[in-house]
Amino acid sequence: MRVELDKISKSFGPVQANRGISLTFEAGRIYGLLGENGAGKSTLMKILSGYQTPDSGRILLDAVPQQFRSPLDALAAGIGMLYQDPLDVPPFTVLENYLLGQPGGLAIPRRTAADQLRQLGQHYGFDVHPHERIEDLSLGERQQLELLRLLSGGAQLLILDEPTTGISAEQKSVLFNSLRDLARKERKTLILVSHKLEEVQDLCDQAIVLRQGDYVGGAKLPCPSRKLVNLMFAELPRRAPRPRPVAGTPQLELRDLVVRTPRLALQPVDLSLHAGEVLGLAGLEGNGQELLLRACAGLLPLAGGELRLAGQRQPRLDYLAARKLGLHYLAAGRLEEGLVSGMTLAEHMALVSQNGLFVDRAASRAQTRRQIKQYQIVARPGSRVEELSGGNQQRVLFGLLPDDAQLILAEHPTRGLDLRSSDWIWQQLDLRRREGAAILFLSADLDELLERSDRIAVFSGGRMSRLLDARQTSLNELGHLIGGGA
């Protein structure tokens, strides 16, 4: 089946997620869809698989225009999508999950259906146990079942969204082998949406790169990863020179630090961060840099190794204790984790700076007014935080940061902010740094990393690279390391 996307556009409010994207997918080929977060990959795939309708543009299957009103429509036409979090029903048995939505009589012919399912599994090389519960299976096994469901539903084109996140290496090789077979032997079309360049290089025939809603180019694979990274991240003007840091006392020291989550295990990390230093963490999302930052903030338990704050060993760090030691964490989800929706600026100020039973409203308002002036926030003390723009919310968060912060951990400090706000944020961080604070931040913006950090660590598949001197490295080297190179 030949699938064409013809000038697909879609916007959500002011955000243009897809801008006139035209692409063609041929039968029997494997495509890798690449792009930063927010590049429009998932919107495009949701449109192709019937979860969303485009604002304009057409989908053509073998030159016949189609209109999908639901995912079921799309599957009936031969397009199936496998989500990172499989769309199954955890308390169901494998068989029940497989039968859900399939036509048939009132009663379920369990025995024959179970045999059918086993045979189907055998055909594609998966080991299927119809009477196990979905919630007892691993993510990889659940993916295999979703694949079977889509294939038995008649899918000719399969979209796989980050299919290797959270599955074992063994399951990955089983998956990739069956995907290759599907393309070569059964002439299916496959689209792999991935942040992991090595996987795309390994599996795909062709790469397609989106950036900020536009199709910016493609490449026959394999090709140098550098080329793909350059397509994914637009190059910006060169960075300005900046002063050498004065390395002070170590604020944060990590020895063989290990963090594990069900999705990803972070390989042992050794690191030390000194007062007055800025360390940037690079990597495509989900490669481990978030885990490191959250573990340092006491938000994730340590699975092993040693963590020292200002020279003191912290065997069991929790966030509230860490705050008392001068550690502060600026979350990426400003409204989810940083601020309290429904509360005013003045109330936020009272929350962090006052103790006791009663709120001194006059004092907190006066204090808030001072902060509004100092941090140039466009708001009044009585404004609720959710009414503010992203840039102003970030300024409020900075206003709440106490003066004696020793170690600032920041997740995407300027994500979604305009140039002026971003610049202002970094002025504030530089000010803190000059006062002796150490700063650890992660960002998806390579230019920001190169421009603002003293040193950079790159994460790929849970492994941290050697530390790079930000003055000596280049976009190319970062791209190489992000793609899993050494």
Add this chain to the structure above:
Amino acid sequence: MDANWIAIAASIVLQSSPLIIAVCGETLSERAGVVNLSLDGSLLLSAMAGFAAAYVSNSLLLGFLAGAGVGALMALVVAFGSLALRQSQVAVGFVLTLLGDSLSAFLGQNFTRLPGIWVPRLPIPWLKDIPVLGPIVFNQDLVVYFALVLTLASTWWIFHSRPGLALRSAGERPEAAFARGVAVRKLRYAYAVLGGALVGVAGAAYSLDVKIGWAEGHTRGLGWIALAIVIFGGWSPLRGALGVLLFVATRSVISVVLQRSLGESSVVVLNALPWLLMLLVLLVVSGRLGGQLLARLPAPLQRPLRGLMQAAPPAALGAELKEG
């Protein structure tokens, strides 16, 4: 068995029946993801409406239909409030509980303490002659038989039929159900209204069969009991029915035994005992203790028992439905 005990057992079965019907109805609704918290008010209003309709028309069928209609309407309000207006199911349900309670008192003023009609006994030939079981289960009336059939049928429907898969998936993971072509919104409306109608039938069964007649606050409290038993029953009609029987039985036995030996006042205090027993059973069934006990049993027994003991609420219960 002592004829006296058989009579007590038969009365326990009769008294349990409306509660079993209400539990089955609410279980169906919650399995689809809609919590109808208005049960206490629904039962009162449908008991009143059922009694009044039967009294005026002299027809039992119209009485039950009126009850079912009132229950379905209450459930429709909850479903509309949450599925169309995106309001909290809990809030809408609470308000309706209060509304049903007051409205039944107000509208039922003219029907208070009147002699009405009731459901006649209908022994089933042959079956009623089975020793012990016959007189307890099959020498009863249509309400009891309906409760029995409903329990078995809804259990089969939920866990063993193809539409049951769609029903459970809508309450567990609506986005997955949607992806496979289940019309989640329609399905939630349908089961909420069906469940509400069953609750209405249960209300009418009180005023026309188990506690014949109408007075203000006639069934007050029973709705909350039904809601608690749905949870106790792990969202399975069969387990819910067993829970109802356990609850009603302990209450009857306690009152029979204690009325003989103690005065009235201690009976009131000890009315709390069924609840304590239920808490205890719940701890054994769904706590770690249950798992430990289960592990000691022979393997062929473990599997069906584990299925019976699983008691997690539908994951998307009460959650707002997102547009796909």
